[in-house]
Amino acid sequence: MSNDNIYKPYLMRIADITEEAPGVRTFKLEFANPEEGAAFKFSTGQFGLYSAFGEGESTFCIASSPTRKGYIECTFRETGRVTSSLADKDVGDIVGFRGPYGNVFPLEKWKGKSLIFIAGGIALPPLRSVIWNCLDLRDWFKVITVVYGARSVPDLVYKHELDEWGKRTDMKLVTTVDPGGERPGWTGKVGFVPHIVEQLAPPALNTVAIVCGPPIMIKLTLPVLAKLGFGKNEIYTTLENRMKCGLGKCGRCNTGRSYVCKDGPVYTLAELEKLPAEY
Amino acid sequence: MEELRKKASELLAGGAVKVVIGYGKGTGENRRPIFVRAAERAGDLAVDAGCTQNLATYLTKAEVRAMGRMAIVAIPSTLRSILQLAAERQIREEQVLALAVLDGQLRELATFAAVEETVATIPDAISAADRAMIDKLATMSVSERRNFWADELGRCVKCYACRSSCPMCYCERCTMDCNRPQWIPVASHAIGNLEYHMVRAMHLAGRCVECGTCGAACPVGIPVHLLTFYAEESVRRQFGQKGGGSAKLDYAMSTFKPDDKEEFIR
Amino acid sequence: MTDRYTLSESGVASLLDALAKAGRRVLGPKKIAERIEIAEIKTAAELAKEGQSTVSAKGTVFPKVERLLKYRFEGGKNVALEDVEPNARPTVLFGVRPCEARAFHALDVVFNWDYKDKFFNQRLANTTVVAITCTKADESCFCTSVGSRPDDPAGSDILLSPLKSGGYVAEVLTDKGKALVALAKAAFQPLTGAAEVVPAATVAPAFDAKLLERKLAGKFDSPVWLEQSLRCLGCGACAFVCPTCVCFDIQDEADTRQGQRLRAWDSCGMRLFTLHASGHNPRDKQSQRWRQRIYHKFAYYPDRFQTLGCVGCGKCSRACPVDMNLKQHLVEAAQ
Numbered sequence: 001m002s003n004d005n006i007y008k009p010y011l012m013r014i015a016d017i018t019e020e021a022p023g024v025r026t027f028k029l030e031f032a033n034p035e036e037g038a039a040f041k042f043s044t045g046q047f048g049l050y051s052a053f054g055e056g057e058s059t060f061c062i063a064s065s066p067t068r069k070g071y072i073e074c075t076f077r078e079t080g081r082v083t084s085s086l087a088d089k090d091v092g093d094i095v096g097f098r099g100p101y102g103n104v105f106p107l108e109k110w111k112g113k114s115l116i117f118i119a120g121g122i123a124l125p126p127l128r129s130v131i132w133n134c135l136d137l138r139d140w141f142k143v144i145t146v147v148y149g150a151r152s153v154p155d156l157v158y159k160h161e162l163d164e165w166g167k168r169t170d171m172k173l174v175t176t177v178d179p180g181g182e183r184p185g186w187t188g189k190v191g192f193v194p195h196i197v198e199q200l201a202p203p204a205l206n207t208v209a210i211v212c213g214p215p216i217m218i219k220l221t222l223p224v225l226a227k228l229g230f231g232k233n234e235i236y237t238t239l240e241n242r243m244k245c246g247l248g249k250c251g252r253c254n255t256g257r258s259y260v261c262k263d264g265p266v267y268t269l270a271e272l273e274k275l276p277a278e279y
Numbered sequence: 280m281e282e283l284r285k286k287a288s289e290l291l292a293g294g295a296v297k298v299v300i301g302y303g304k305g306t307g308e309n310r311r312p313i314f315v316r317a318a319e320r321a322g323d324l325a326v327d328a329g330c331t332q333n334l335a336t337y338l339t340k341a342e343v344r345a346m347g348r349m350a351i352v353a354i355p356s357t358l359r360s361i362l363q364l365a366a367e368r369q370i371r372e373e374q375v376l377a378l379a380v381l382d383g384q385l386r387e388l389a390t391f392a393a394v395e396e397t398v399a400t401i402p403d404a405i406s407a408a409d410r411a412m413i414d415k416l417a418t419m420s421v422s423e424r425r426n427f428w429a430d431e432l433g434r435c436v437k438c439y440a441c442r443s444s445c446p447m448c449y450c451e452r453c454t455m456d457c458n459r460p461q462w463i464p465v466a467s468h469a470i471g472n473l474e475y476h477m478v479r480a481m482h483l484a485g486r487c488v489e490c491g492t493c494g495a496a497c498p499v500g501i502p503v504h505l506l507t508f509y510a511e512e513s514v515r516r517q518f519g520q521k522g523g524g525s526a527k528l529d530y531a532m533s534t535f536k537p538d539d540k541e542e543f544i545r
Numbered sequence: 546m547t548d549r550y551t552l553s554e555s556g557v558a559s560l561l562d563a564l565a566k567a568g569r570r571v572l573g574p575k576k577i578a579e580r581i582e583i584a585e586i587k588t589a590a591e592l593a594k595e596g597q598s599t600v601s602a603k604g605t606v607f608p609k610v611e612r613l614l615k616y617r618f619e620g621g622k623n624v625a626l627e628d629v630e631p632n633a634r635p636t637v638l639f640g641v642r643p644c645e646a647r648a649f650h651a652l653d654v655v656f657n658w659d660y661k662d663k664f665f666n667q668r669l670a671n672t673t674v675v676a677i678t679c680t681k682a683d684e685s686c687f688c689t690s691v692g693s694r695p696d697d698p699a700g701s702d703i704l705l706s707p708l709k710s711g712g713y714v715a716e717v718l719t720d721k722g723k724a725l726v727a728l729a730k731a732a733f734q735p736l737t738g739a740a741e742v743v744p745a746a747t748v749a750p751a752f753d754a755k756l757l758e759r760k761l762a763g764k765f766d767s768p769v770w771l772e773q774s775l776r777c778l779g780c781g782a783c784a785f786v787c788p789t790c791v792c793f794d795i796q797d798e799a800d801t802r803q804g805q806r807l808r809a810w811d812s813c814g815m816r817l818f819t820l821h822a823s824g825h826n827p828r829d830k831q832s833q834r835w836r837q838r839i840y841h842k843f844a845y846y847p848d849r850f851q852t853l854g855c856v857g858c859g860k861c862s863r864a865c866p867v868d869m870n871l872k873q874h875l876v877e878a879a880q
Contacts, residue, residue, distance in 0.1 A: 005628050006660045007613040007795070007806065013622075053616050053624050054799035058822075080822035081458045094624040242821050244795045247660045250811070251792035252818060254837075255827070257845045262659075276765060278819075278827040278837075307684050311868035312776040332867075342775060342831065434582070436600065436609050436785040436810060440866050443778035456817055465796050466610045466809040496866035498782040499599055500580050 006247060009051050009096030010036055015071060017091055020157040021150070024122060025087060026063065026075040029097060041100075042066050044107065044133040045126075045238060045266040048099025049246045050074060052085035059243045061265070062100060063125040065132035072097070075125035075157060101246045102265050105130045105210070105236065107137065114143040116202045118221055120193050120213030121150045124157050126238045126265075127212050135171065144171040145202060149193040152181030174200060194220035204229035210236045222269065232270035239265045239272075241279045255279045280326050282385045283352065283378060288321035290350055296376055297347030300337050302330040314343060326352060326380050333490035335360030335446035338370055350376040355401045356490030358394050359523025360446040363486055365391045366528040369449055391526035398523070405489050405508060412505055413512075429469065432476060434499040437467040441493035441503045442479065447486045447522070454478060476506055484510035485531045488523035548723065550733035551740065552705060553712035557589040563729035564637055569673075572605060573640035574598045583641075592640045595681055601788035601860060602641050606668040607652060609785070613664070613795070614806040633667040637725065639675045644688050644858040646676040646700035648788035654850040655791045664808075673721045676701040677713070682746040685859030687872040689748045693856060696745040706742040714740045751872050754843065754853060757879040761844040764878065765836070773874050774835035776867045777814070783861035783869065784812035789842070789854050792818070813837050839878060 016028035031037030043066055049057040058080075064073035078087040086095065107130075115134060119127045134141055146165060150156045156175065165173040175188035176196045189196055194217065202209075209230050211221055218237065225235055241253040241260040253260040256275040267275075287299045301324040303313035310329045314337075315321055333356045337343045351357060361377055364370045377388040379397060388394045405413075416424055439455075442448045454462055455475060463478060464471035487507045494504030515521045517540075518531035552560065564571050565587070574593040575584040581593045583602045615627040638645075649669065656665040679686075679695035688694060698704045702722035705713035715733060717723055726733050784790040794811040797804055811818060814834050820826045828834050842854035855871075862870045 003663055004661070005614065005663060007808075008626065008628055011624060011626065051797075053618070054797055054804045056797045057795065081461075083822070084459070090622075093622045096624075096626075240821075241827065242819050244793070248658050249655050249660070249662065249791070249793070250795070251813060251841070252811075254813075254841065254845070256840075257848050278833065305868035306862060306870045306873075309868050314775050336778070337776075342771065434600075436781070438781035438785045438812070439815075440778070440780040440782045443780040444866050461796075461798075464798055465794065466798075466807050468610045468807075471610075492866075496778075496780075496782075498786055498864035498866070499582075500578070 007098070007245070009049070009057075009098040010040075012072075012095050012097045014089060014091050014093050014095060017089075018160075020075060020159070021155045023078045023087075024075065024157055025078070026073055026125075026158075027086070027095070028064075028071055028073050029095065030071050032094065037070055040072075042072075043100070043104035044130040045105040046100035046102045047246070047261075047265060048072075048074070048097050048101060049243070050076075050082075050086065051096025051098075052082045052089070053094070053096060055085040056082045057096070057098070057244070057246075058082040058086070059240070059246060061126040061129065061238065063128045065129050065136055067133055067136040075122075075128075077122050098246060101261055103263065105133075105266055107133065107140070110134075110208050111140045112206075113141060114145075114203075114207040115141055116145040116147065116207060116209050118147045118193060118197055118209065118211045118213070120148070120217040121155060122157065123212040123214065123217075124148055127210060128158060128161065130210065131165075135168075138170055142206070145174070145200075146171065147174045147176070147193060147197055147200065149176035149178070149189075149191075149196065150181070151178050153177055153183040153186055155181070192220070193217050194224050197221055198224045198227075201228060204231075204234070208234050208236065212238050232273065233268050235269040237267055237269065237272065239267060239279050280324075283326055283380060284321045284324050286378060286385060286387065287315060287324055287350065288318045290376070291316065291321065292318035295348070296350040298343065299324065299350045299352070299378070300334050300343065301352035301378075302326060302332075302334070312337065314346075316346065324352065330354060331491075332444070332495065333357050333360055333446055333488070333492040335364065336444055336449075336492075338364060338375060338446070339449040344374070348374060348376065350378055353377040353379045353388075355379075355381070355398070355404075356488050356492075356523075357446075358388070358398050358401070359488035360490070361394050362391065362398060362526045363447060363488060363523040364449075365394075365526040366530075367486075395526055403489070405491070409491065409502075409505065409508065412502065413509060416505065416509070428473070428476075431501045432472040433469070434501055435467055435472040435476070436499065437465070437472065437475065438498060440496040440498055444492045444496035445483075446488075446490075446492075447483060448479075454482070476503060479503075480506040480510040481532075483507045483522075485514040485518070485520055486522040487511040548717040548726070549736045549740075550715045550717070550726065551708070551712060551736045552715045552733055554589060556712065556732040556734070560729045560732040561586065561589060561639075563732065564725075567728050568635065569728075570634050570636045571639050572602065572636060573638065583638075586639055594640075594677075596683075597642050597645075597858060597860065599860065599864060600786045601648065601858070602638050602645050603648065603652060603788045603790075605636055605638060605672055606649065606665055607656075607791065607793075609810050611664060611808045612805050613808050615803070616799075616805070617803045618799075618801065631664040631667050633671040636668075636672045637675060638672060640705075641674065641676050642679055642858065643676045643695065643697040643699070643701065643704070644686075644693060644856040645788050646674045646704075647693055647697055648856045648858070649674070649700050651789035651846070651850075651852055651854055651856070652791050654852060658850075673702045673725050674700060675703045675705060675722075675725070677705045677707065678742075679746045680707055680743045682748045683859065685862040685870065685872065686746075686748050686857065687751050687859060687875075688857035689750045690752050690872070690875070691754050691853050691855055691857040694745065695748060706745075709741045709743055714742055752876045752879040754847075757875060758844050758847055760879055761840060765840075769878060770836040770839075771830075771832040773869075773877070774832045777831050777835055777869055778867060779814055779816060779831050779834065780866070781810070781812035781815055782864045782866060783838075783871075784814060785810050786860040786864040788858060788860070789856060813841065839874070843875070 011032035012029040305311035656662040846854035
């Protein structure tokens, strides 16, 4: 019988903090125990439970790519008890991390295909890991497109990354803000993400779409993709649901027959449609 | 009983109410809350000695309110709850029709004034057993009382059957639900249990109608109603105010009067 | 080949004695005031011979509150973690019902579903289950509808069946059971041949669980869930008395110097269970939560774990303040 405490987190030191947008922060976390850091592996799509000791744990995807070793990153919005406590922390502070949990984006299956990533607002973090992972394995894929929008220019996250992606010649980046969200000097598009995708009209042939965003964005983007000819097995998303244990025991994330922490968080649209809309 | 069923059928058939909240046959000899919406089902309604649960908690339940105007089979404590809920602006007069069955007679009470009038004629009565327990607790020393409650509350599993069955615990966001800060520990250890029950009793002082439904609801038989009864009776003794007496708010715990006995307020 | 013994009433007394001397904690259904609770049993007379405890015995392996972790805030920015071991006292559960014994499997499949939960496993490893078959049942029981019966041996280390002449036949079913007998050899008389046991209770099956599972597949949007849950108060009484309910919460409690991470029972019937920090609640209505309870136990559990999430003990129905009789609800759902 294993005597490991599955609820015991790794201790992580905050190595860097980036203020992405109002209320949104990225932590770069290094393992307090370098041996644990060296042994740590994960695949893109997986998440963890991050501890603010004294307050509790919160679930965020691992926002950095598994191809980058020695650290992990997470991005979160200050919303409740745990995220507020995390938002108060400084470089050098200790937080906890349990993971990696959940299933993965099936990159092997996508080899030889084109990829289009569609994200809105605070939902870019779950896709950032897989975007970087794919860019680090660039020759696996054909055309890579990223469509990313937020309510306004200040709300765009990973601004530094967007700059970098915009300059790369091996991918196409389209950024947009909601009407009214422009600021002086904005050179990106203006319009809701589903509308921009429709305008862009990416070809569906041999292409995988990975979509993540607030419910309303997803609701309006899926019909656009369907009209463009994307099949339900070619559209992927990553779900969020309230979690506590993250490893299939506490029952909180249970949606239909699925446990989001075990069968997800990555689902194809075909799989998602089989579940009740209780997420 | 027949009078009640006939009245319920009439009210539903005529559309005067959309639902009659009442008691029906449960498992074995038990009675259970039922929600009659079709006039032909009025025969499901029962009223007898087994109907002791205060059904007023359903007057603030969204799914029931959404049905439309509600009639409710009212035992005396339910009438008092209606008044307290009215005083706290949780129900409007046109939303509720009380069907009180007192001394074998059916009374249809469509206004809060009518309910007040009726309540004034019903003597307060808590059971002899409960009265004996309260008196016994009052004679105990502090440490005896502490041991009594530590023993009883040791069984508490924080299921909140007490809170959920209480008509006055209608808050959509209970103190227990606040986690910034987590005022009261969630877990059912000694301090988590004690603090929850203490706070609940304090929140009911001056509002409790002494129906005893919370204690009856407790699956592990903790007499939690004794805590709220005691808090309620303390307020009555000290401030002359009681829960469920009037449809106009007179809440001692949030009111300062010039003739209050405390010095600090002057 | 099952070892069979007789255990007389005085044998029970001598067994309890031997267990106490061996440092075992003995827990069983005990009559206290008007209730039956799972509590320490010192003498045979304390054992409630009829009925069942209100709260199940699952607290032996999955307590209502349990510490998972401790930590200290050290000078400056550091945090020191302290691992925690469960207080897995060697325990004998004596006199529980076969439905209770069977329920441990439904907990096991979740606690050992890939990640192994040491807290549950250590406690279960240190618990020996001695069940007594049921010679009576009540209106809330429905073990025979969920693949069990009043004399079901599943989950017991030793199964006792009351003899017409007093005392019990003891069937020793596992190594743990054998080890228990070895502790108190004098109490157990080897039995060969027949013995006249009191017939097990008759519990007529009320519904077919496999048919129910099939029916549920098409009933997700049925209005029956709203109807059934109109009187439901959304408390946790059913989940907490239930021997197979395993959902839990994790809470940190700390001051400026140190803290602990606790696990506590939770219920899918409560509104806060699925509430997101953003305010979004996937199961905002009580009817959705009631439906989840039924589907989780009778559809998702068999699908994922090849076992039902219910043993038909009826504790939920007896504990419910508004008489949500699960058997009645399931009969309706299976139509």
